[in-house]
Amino acid sequence: MRINKNELQSMINQIDDDLLEEAMGSYPSHNTGFLTRIIPAAACVILLISSIAVAVFKNGVFIEQESSIIEASRGVTEDTVYLLEAKDNDIMTMVQAIDESFSERNMSDSLMIESVHFKAEPTTMNLISGTIQLKDESTSQNITVNMVDVSITVSKKDAEKTETSVSENLETNESFDIEMETVQENTDYTMTWDYFCEYAESFGLIAKAYFVSSDYVTIEGFVALEEEDYIAEKDSPRGFYTAWTSNALQDYDNVNNAQLELERSFTHCMRFTDPTRTHIVSELLK
């Protein structure tokens, strides 16, 4: 005897209490609205202060990032900090969390990606650190998202103040210089934040599939190529895929396969690196 509509409804109503309880686990049952607003805000402030202090004492790598935040606090139109559990989360989860924060502030419609840098564990794709630089086309503001350990910091600056900030950093930090040059090199190509979000899951899957033998995987995406553009100008390399791994020879084929896969499926310009960046494996995409 076939089950009918009312029986289906009745069946759903028969779900056991323990299963209902399990599913309602994440519903807010207590009146903790006040605390849920205050605690994260206070934690954000504490974490921001402590992360600056840790970065200064630990090493100089993050100094330029934090200095840009400090710079931001001097003459920035807005400077916002969000606390998220970056650690033990994969790239896709983090991208979604950032996207939610943007969406809540109606920011994601006009955001263009300038550069992306993630460092993740290859087997789990859990995030170790990351930076995303964006530009809000509607306000000409530059937005930097820094993911360090357990916090994500989003800072917004207007274009003129960023230039000042960059020139100061160039004088003091060589690595930042290189990174900015690469971004400058690719300013002709653009990628919207929404488009990036759509394919964020793929970044992790591809990297996971091809870099299981490495200790770390770093994914850097600088520009995106719309598929139509790519096909139309196939003969002219509009971007590059470059990869470094700790086992260069062993991974050579895999890297090439990864590139082909990316070429076929995503047409993103990305590069995969390990933290030491000792071996250059692939060349410019032709």
Added chain:
Amino acid sequence: MQDEDIIRLYFQRSEKAIKETELKYGKLCARVIKNFLNDNEDIKECLNDTYLGAWNSIPPSSPSSLSAYLCRIAKNLALKKYEYISAKKRNSEAVVSFEELEECITDFQSLDIRYTDSELSSFINRFLRSQKQEVRMVFIRRYWYHDSVKDICKQYRLSKSKVESMLYRTRKKLQDALQEDGYYL
């Protein structure tokens, strides 16, 4: 306050039971009701009726899970209210989510309930317990609580496409399970 203490207050006929219920489960019940009703006054009225329902039924009832018990009362009252105030108007989530689920059935003619509660209960609970926890929770949130896909995405930090494909696959599995058990011939 622990659930056992709240239930004890009901048994003692202390009005504090209502206050404690409201404090602990007010938001939860309101959330369940909101998936059926849009008007704030209706939601408030339904919420008060839920507390009254608990007051009238405990004792003699002594629920093992107070939260699930309250959710059931809230859902039934909200459904009745919804059917009463809007025979023509459609509440998106409650109706849409159930329509999604209807793809699991083929009999759209008969309206009588011919299977016993225990048969249906045994089947659905066995089916859900055989699913992964995340899949099960998403399914229940969608088809029992009638949460929107957007809310589920937000709650579990999953993409819309992932939630939709998860629900689709679970519905297909449910359909297969119904067929295997002879409910879908």
